[in-house]
Amino acid sequence: MLIYLTILTLKKIFRSGANNEKDLIKKIAKRNLKALEALYDRYAEIVYSFILSVVHEKKVAARLTRNLFLLIWQKAASFNTKRGNVYRWLLSLTRKTALNSSSASDVIETPSETTMTDPLLLKDVKKSKLDAAKVTKQSKNVKKAFKNLPNQEQEVIRLAYYNGLKQDEIAGMLNIPIYDVKKYMRDGMSAMVMSLNDS
Amino acid sequence: MINKDHFLNLASAYVLNALDDKERAQFEEMLKIAPADLKEEYAKLQTAAQYLPLVAKQNEPPSELKKELITEIKKLSSSLKEEAAVPRPRSLFERVAHFIGLHRPQIAIVIIALLLIIAVGFIFFSSKLYYMDEAQQEHLISLKSNLKKKNALLSVLENRKINIIYLKGTALDSEAYGKIIFAPSTSKAFLLVSGLPVKPQHTYYQLWIKTQSSTLSAGVFNISDTSHTHYFEIDDLSKAEKTDLRTTFFVTLEHQADAQQPSDSLYLKN
Numbered sequence: 001m002l003i004y005l006t007i008l009t010l011k012k013i014f015r016s017g018a019n020n021e022k023d024l025i026k027k028i029a030k031r032n033l034k035a036l037e038a039l040y041d042r043y044a045e046i047v048y049s050f051i052l053s054v055v056h057e058k059k060v061a062a063r064l065t066r067n068l069f070l071l072i073w074q075k076a077a078s079f080n081t082k083r084g085n086v087y088r089w090l091l092s093l094t095r096k097t098a099l100n101s102s103s104a105s106d107v108i109e110t111p112s113e114t115t116m117t118d119p120l121l122l123k124d125v126k127k128s129k130l131d132a133a134k135v136t137k138q139s140k141n142v143k144k145a146f147k148n149l150p151n152q153e154q155e156v157i158r159l160a161y162y163n164g165l166k167q168d169e170i171a172g173m174l175n176i177p178i179y180d181v182k183k184y185m186r187d188g189m190s191a192m193v194m195s196l197n198d199s
Numbered sequence: 200m201i202n203k204d205h206f207l208n209l210a211s212a213y214v215l216n217a218l219d220d221k222e223r224a225q226f227e228e229m230l231k232i233a234p235a236d237l238k239e240e241y242a243k244l245q246t247a248a249q250y251l252p253l254v255a256k257q258n259e260p261p262s263e264l265k266k267e268l269i270t271e272i273k274k275l276s277s278s279l280k281e282e283a284a285v286p287r288p289r290s291l292f293e294r295v296a297h298f299i300g301l302h303r304p305q306i307a308i309v310i311i312a313l314l315l316i317i318a319v320g321f322i323f324f325s326s327k328l329y330y331m332d333e334a335q336q337e338h339l340i341s342l343k344s345n346l347k348k349k350n351a352l353l354s355v356l357e358n359r360k361i362n363i364i365y366l367k368g369t370a371l372d373s374e375a376y377g378k379i380i381f382a383p384s385t386s387k388a389f390l391l392v393s394g395l396p397v398k399p400q401h402t403y404y405q406l407w408i409k410t411q412s413s414t415l416s417a418g419v420f421n422i423s424d425t426s427h428t429h430y431f432e433i434d435d436l437s438k439a440e441k442t443d444l445r446t447t448f449f450v451t452l453e454h455q456a457d458a459q460q461p462s463d464s465l466y467l468k469n
Contacts, residue, residue, distance in 0.1 A: 031276070033272060033273075036268075036272070037265070040265055041265075044264070044265070045258070046257075047260075048258060048264075049255050052255070052258055053255035053256065058261070061260075062264050065260055065264060066264055066267055066268050066271065069268050070271060070272065070275070073272055073275075087249065091249060094252070135249070135252075135253060136253075138253070139253045142250040142251075142253040143253060143254060146254045157215060157251070158254075160215035160216065161215050161216075161251050162255070166217050166218065166219050167212055168219065182208050182211075182212065185215065185217065186207055186208050186211040186212075188211075189211040189214065189215070189244050189247055190244075192247040192250070193244060193247045196246070196247055
């Protein structure tokens with residue numbers, strides 16, 4: 001009995017995190033409101049902050065955040081719980097929501113885990129195991145790593161990630177050769193990788 | 200061989216979604232065939248990119264936002280429930296299925312089985328109808344022929360003067376008897392026979408007329424059953440000159456269809 005309880009407890013411990021988030025999505029797909037509340041509690045800040053940093057208006061950011069969670073409520077069943085990663089899915093939805101906010105409507109195209117181009121799903125490519133808890137833990141390190149990047153690198157990464165610009169558009173906007181954009185992007189991202197590995 | 204520098208340039212932009220469509224496709228192809236160490240580099244870049252949302256200043260969403268969201272979802276769910284609660288008009292098929300208490304596939308199987316039974320029944324009855332029709336047609340032909348003969352007999356009997364010659368059975372069949380009815384004014388005559396046995400195969404009953412000068416064949420006839428009287432029109436009676444009461448008639452059984460001379464198998468005679 002004691003062994004059984006120990007195994008059960010260990011199972012619970014190991015099932016926390018990424019798997020737990022998948023369980024939440026499964027429950028949301030079955031119309032479990034408590035599960036959506038739990039997911040909201042984990043991700044609302046990340047989602048809202050990201051959207052706000054793109055749209056710069058609190059009211060718009062709040063409306064878009066609400067719409068995004070409504071979408072999750074409606075589309076949770078389309079999420080592939082076997083292959084997908086909840087954090088990546090939400091991130092993808094958040095970016096789309098924020099970047100599309102400049103268009104006339106708030107309609108978000110749902111990137112389902114199966115239709116989304118996802119090289120991470122290749123067999124021998126290491127799959128992402130990130131979840132809200134792990135990411136939040138790294139918050140300070142990420143901020144520090146990014147702050148340590150030279151300004152040009154920060155700007156190029158910001159324009160790509162937060163404004164959805166392609167390399168040639170960034171070159172045009174900053175009035176620099178595309179070669180430089182590629183270099184800043186590569187150097188910046190490599191430095192981020194190194195800093196996060198060290199931390 | 201993949202150039203590492205080129206690969207990492209593309210990978211860094213790819214994880215930020217900053218490649219144009221052409222380069223994006225090119226990188227995805229490259230990634231498929233990339234060695235393990237480059238795939239590992241790519242995975243690290245991808246992870247680093249996933250941390251980028253934290254670069255933004257973190258802000259708490261408005262406190263009422265969660266409440267609004269839950270209210271909105273409840274509203275949405277209740278309207279969906281109402282929609283689901285409105286009974287949609289059911290088709291006749293669904294009503295029948297509901298009445299019988301079967302599901303759609305079961306109803307479909309029952310319908311297919313019924314259609315098969317109907318089809319088999321239809322084939323069976325139509326074939327039977329075909330054969331019945333053939334038998335009926337034969338019967339009709341026989342009736343028409345009988346009617347024609349009866350009409351002819353009636354036309355003979357309607358004459359003012361008719362002669363009747365009685366034929367008796369012989370030692371071969373004493374129970375048999377026959378009559379020849381003819382009207383001298385028309386030369387039409389009929390032979391009525393009863394009690395003659397059904398003839399063996401390849402034999403023929405033949406009527407003969409014997410006058411003072413010759414013996415002539417007056418036709419061949421067939422007896423198919425002994426239950427009733429048979430009658431035959433004698434078309435060759437005109438061959439006999441001066442047919443009168445002194446003329447002799449007799450019936451023999453012959454072994455060929457139109458014998459020229461009567462055999463000894465005498466069955467009827469007057």
